[in-house]
Amino acid sequence: MRSQDYDRLYLSPPHLGRHELNYLHKAIEDNWVAPVGPNLDGFERDICEFTGARYCVALTSGTAAIHLGLRLLGVGPGDEVLCPSFTFVATANPILYVGATPVFVDSEAETWNLCPERLREALEDMRRHNRRPKALIIVHLYGMPCRLREIMAVAREYEVPVLEDAAEALGSRYDGHPLGTFGDVGVFSFNGNKILTTSGGGALITNTAEWAQKARFWATQARDDAPHYQHSELGYNYRLSNLLAGIGRGQMELLEDRVKKRREIFAWYQKHLSDIPGLVFGPAEPMGGRSNRWLTCVTLHPTDTTSSPEQLRVHMEKHNIESRPLWKPLHLQPLFATVPVYGGEVCEKLFKQGLCLPSGSAMTEADLQRVAGVIKAIL
Ligand SMILES: *Cc1c(COP(=O)(O)O)cnc(C)c1O
Numbered sequence: 001m002r003s004q005d006y007d008r009l010y011l012s013p014p015h016l017g018r019h020e021l022n023y024l025h026k027a028i029e030d031n032w033v034a035p036v037g038p039n040l041d042g043f044e045r046d047i048c049e050f051t052g053a054r055y056c057v058a059l060t061s062g063t064a065a066i067h068l069g070l071r072l073l074g075v076g077p078g079d080e081v082l083c084p085s086f087t088f089v090a091t092a093n094p095i096l097y098v099g100a101t102p103v104f105v106d107s108e109a110e111t112w113n114l115c116p117e118r119l120r121e122a123l124e125d126m127r128r129h130n131r132r133p134k135a136l137i138i139v140h141l142y143g144m145p146c147r148l149r150e151i152m153a154v155a156r157e158y159e160v161p162v163l164e165d166a167a168e169a170l171g172s173r174y175d176g177h178p179l180g181t182f183g184d185v186g187v188f189s190f191n192g193n194k195i196l197t198t199s200g201g202g203a204l205i206t207n208t209a210e211w212a213q214k215a216r217f218w219a220t221q222a223r224d225d226a227p228h229y230q231h232s233e234l235g236y237n238y239r240l241s242n243l244l245a246g247i248g249r250g251q252m253e254l255l256e257d258r259v260k261k262r263r264e265i266f267a268w269y270q271k272h273l274s275d276i277p278g279l280v281f282g283p284a285e286p287m288g289g290r291s292n293r294w295l296t297c298v299t300l301h302p303t304d305t306t307s308s309p310e311q312l313r314v315h316m317e318k319h320n321i322e323s324r325p326l327w328k329p330l331h332l333q334p335l336f337a338t339v340p341v342y343g344g345e346v347c348e349k350l351f352k353q354g355l356c357l358p359s360g361s362a363m364t365e366a367d368l369q370r371v372a373g374v375i376k377a378i379l
Pocket of ligand 1 (some may be wrong): 062090168
């Protein structure tokens with residue numbers, strides 16, 4: 001580590017507690033680092049207990065969970081999958097893995113997530129052309145619940161199964177229920193920058209027993225029930241290790257605490273920075289929604305005399321503070337240049353105006369003051 005990195009403020013670094021080491025220690029003491037094992041069972045149990053989902057399958061990444069989730073929904077070559085344009089690329093990449101095509105839909109300005117009206121427009125347009133999407137992926141970006149009531153009503157009306165990408169939204173709620181439990185399949189990520197981490201990992205939740213069983217089967221190379229290695233289906237090496245699941249067990253104990261801290265950080269920034277003209281905090285919670293505030297985000301509405309988000313980012317970088325533009329819409333990515341999009345103006349504008357601020361749950365009051373000072377100095 002370079003010496004200057006000691007005082008670098010990262011966007012969302014890992015924040016470990018005291019019990020992760022106990023679970024790791026036990027696994028090594030018992031010589032149980034593979035295959036599967038008690039930490040893996042325990043981690044899945046913890047996630048089921050927290051979410052209320054019947055089944056959980058812990059995997060190597062959230063991306064792997066989306067991939068298996070799409071297969072569970074029967075998505076294959078030639079199918080179309082509806083997906084918000086405003087998200088991280090990992091939401092949509094698995095659509096390509098299974099040989100299907102994404103159809104992107106714009107956000108709405110309040111939650112920054114999938115716009116229910118645009119979604120209906122897309123489904124109507126597809127219906128007129130005798131196209132029927134095989135699945136809909138919904139995302140709760142930055143931990144913010146999307147407009148679930150309206151979106152799920154449209155999905156039911158058009159009979160489209162829903163995969164819920166809650167990778168950024170572990171611990172967020174809607175009508176009191178944990179996110180991840182609204183879709184037919186729910187997905188979490190435990191990547192290094194998420195609200196909880198196993199260094200790398202993910203999980204799939206569902207209430208359908210056969211789906212959980214199938215996901216486990218595919219995640220361990222789809223090995224048939226035979227003494228020799230026999231395979232009738234295409235499988236993957238996607239199962240989380242018992243060691244990393246041990247870190248996950250320790251992290252799950254801290255979830256409520258971490259959500260509380262991230263919400264406090266959002267509130268702190270809002271209190272100390274909202275008098276800056278042209279700086280707006282977002283996204284906003286929809287009725288019934290409670291965000292884990294994974295990342296605190298702002299949009300800047302500069303006049304001739306004030307700074308753009310990119311100027312602010314560079315300025316913060318000079319002070320060794322990491323910030324990041326909002327997700328670049330997928331319909332603007334070269335990878336998806338030929339993919340159709342319904343709307344697009346809302347998320348394009350967000351991308352132009354937005355910035356994510358350091359939001360790690362280990363931040364101190366002094367850290368926050370340092371960020372606020374640097375922001376105030378330039379705006
Ligand atoms: C992080 C993330 C993923 C992917 O999770 P990984 O564990 O990094 O594979 C998927 N979707 C969204 C919205 C994410 O932020």
